[in-house]
Amino acid sequence: MSDQKTIVLKIKRRADQESPAYWEEFEIPYRPAMNVISCLMEIRKNPVTRDGKATSAPVWEMNCLENVCGSCTMLMNGKVGQSCATLVDNLTQPISLEPMSKFPTIKDLAVDRSRMFANLKKIRAWIPIDGTYDLGPGPRIAERDRQEAYEFARCMTCGSCLEACPQVSEHSNFIGPAAIGQVRLFNSHPTGAMTKEERLEAISGADGVTSCGNAQNCVKACPKQIPLTEAIAEMNRDVTLYKFKQFFRGK
């Protein structure tokens, strides 16, 4: 391997949430256009550390490998992103790989993002259709509005925005930018708008939209460039209005 170009990776290992973390280094042959996942795939074919010690292959999550499923999010050289869409050529070596820090570690690079899905339940992130029987076409939507909504509809619940957000931690229950973006999405749909108060209510508490500290990290971290800060601003306004109306209705 000496006269061959190689890639050195430092991977943070952890047997489970209760166990201490430790680092292992790996060295693999370089190939052009490699992404981080193909490095991990290379390691699992021969799980031996850089100093020749046999070990187990690191555990990580992946599925689509083209940046639409959201599975493979991790920290690469300290920066959050999808390991499928992160090319080795764009990283300085040694490349450090760590699990996201804002979620409980399952094992090695895999984390538990179930709270994100729980939040989608909390904000009632669906269109309340009457049923799946044939009721003809849906409401007409202007293409301009459709394009705006589509941006939010691309959220893959990857966790990048929560990882980047200073207000999110294991000790805070801030619902986070992703869910607020989904409130924006469903509340702007003609049918979804009919129950928008339910969603506003869900983000109106102490853990809701008002917990945003306006650091604007989320929008920079989002791999889909979803305008999360716009959604937060809009939802903040809508929640205020909603609360105001409630106050005058004596609720």
Place this chain on the structure above:
Amino acid sequence: MVTVASNTKPKVIVVGGGLAGLMTTIQIAEAGVPVDLFSFVPVKRSHSVCAQGGINGAVNTKGEGDSPYEHLDDTIYGGDFLANQSPVKHMCDHAPGIINLLDRMGVMFNRTGEGLLDFRRFGGTQYHRTAYAGATTGQQLLYALDEQTRRHEVEGKVVKHEFWEFLGIVKDDDGACKGIIAQDLRTMMIQEFRADAVVLATGGPGIIYNRSTNSVMNTGTAASAVYQQGAKYANGEFIQVHPTAIPGMDKLRLMSESARGEGGRVWVPRTPGDKRRGEAIPEAERFYFLEEKYPAYGNLVPRDIATREIFAMCVDEKMGVFGENQVYLDLTHLDKKQIDIKLGGILEIYEKFIGEDPRTTPMRIFPAVHYSMGGLWVDFVKDNTSGGLVVGDPRNQMTNIMGLYAVGECEYQYHGANRLGANSLLSCLTAGQMTGPGVATYVKHLPKSVDDLPASLFEREKKVRQVQYEKLAASVGTENPYKLHEELGDVMTANVTVVRYNDRLKATDAKIQELQERVERVSIADNSSWTNQLIPFTRQLKNMLHLSRAVTLGALARDESRGAHYKPDFPKRDDARFLKSTIAEWTSDGPKLSYEDVDTSLIKPRLRNYAAEKNESETAAPEAESVKEKLVVSTNTSHGTNGANGKESFGTGLTGATRQEMQIAAGADANGSGDQLSTRPPEARRDSPYSLGAKEEIRIADDNWLTGANDAADADPAKASNPVSVEGEKLVSTR
């Protein structure tokens, strides 16, 4: 402790949370039957997210006179007449309704100026029939169903089991499916789950080719598990190789057919090896080969044809861009703002992974394994009035195992020998929509509940799976399962994709059997009992090997060319012998093959010719008359209506000699097919670098476009000289 849906009423298990699984789940829940939903991943991350271009439905909003009948005809014709026609009619008839439903669920489909759904062109049709949401339609449809499922979950009708792996079904003493054994992929606990019916919606087996356009979990492991438990596997040899993907070491990433639907053009420089960048080559020096050869459909010929043409252009004609296995897919002449709106998702993928802007530089692409037309055999019940299906009949989508259903890519019945683009999302959704009520009817009418069955039945099956796992965990050896998988993928990709030769298929089967021996000697470097990924992967690999044999031997036995299955030594479609579905049944000695008639009750088979308008090719149909007359199609062959009796077996008693004679006879009849790969005689194609070398020395092709590796691997010649045959005794009827 795992919570399980109510055990006092009938209950159903759905395995797989892609489009088909979620649609089925929603329908069953809506029918008032609780559902336990199992998935490897949070269902929002299922492989359906990778579908890009759109979903077909003859909504006819462009004043073109499109209709569900045209959609049916395009689908049957595109599938080279191998699909059973009644289910396809059901699918096409219900397509507009399903698009409306997803629209109501909030899918952000692109719109027209009036705020109506927009439709675009796709392959194999001349109508604007494809509804789309940018170029991430699959993701958008899946999210809508994920949201509706979550709503049912909140209402207590659905219990999700995510990060669980399906290991197998539990059958009662009558052979009916009464539950599953599954493993929690975090705690590694293996557990039994009772159900009155089980629906598999577990997707395709693309990962048997290692690198494909598929997600990594598409190993076909669940389909293989039930195949080994007695479920029939049909048309396994029909694997779609998508014409346009970008190579990568870990994955071959799809560049949607919608790129061509929106006007993208495929070309190569007229001068082989032209060193100029694509954008610098003047129009007159570009060879738009699809447009020249297929004036009627141009770049939108069906995938099997586009793939063979691109393949021939690179491999045979050596006309690939920069002398490599790649052609241009060019969008640079299109309006940049419009393609951002309509194709944004794929432009983003190309930019991220290749680092070039496809708005200004022609993309470089090559075919990649994409989809399995074949899958678990399922039943259907034809409605003789409509020609479609009897909706709500519990036999629709049921496998040959009572109470076990299959929907989506894991089953075989909608796409024949070649799937048209944007029909897969549709088949997942319409099948799921139909299966839900059928399953609900089935479980509500069962004479006794699964809860009346003795615990020993489930304990026994759980024990089998536990022992299997523990044996694997204790495995000692030198083989690495990921390396074995790579070997499998290399040999399958080289020999069981675009161009197929019998000697190489035999060698492939020998190689698979060698891998089956070697997988028994894997080194399990990690036998931890928390979130172990190695042991489940090894288990999946074993299942992949079983399925790979069914695919390979199905291809070996089918001595004709039809849709995606192309053999230069048998370049014609042979309706007399092979207008049949291949049925593989698992035995410990390998797959046992038989054949079943195809339902051609609605559209008479005719030869495909995409160089001409479809109507013109219809007038060419008389040429095929002589072939057609030989067909042995009973008027009563609808699957369910007459149970198994209406189906005639094909393979019984055919000797090798008879088969050869039939081939010769049919070869003389079936001529003029417009979708032939090249004008070269078959022998000239023998030594193409893509497929294997000389007969004596079997080599795996140096196809670095697909494998990402430059090193060719040798198959074991000893194995190659002793291939497993499917001739004679193996080719027997099941009835």
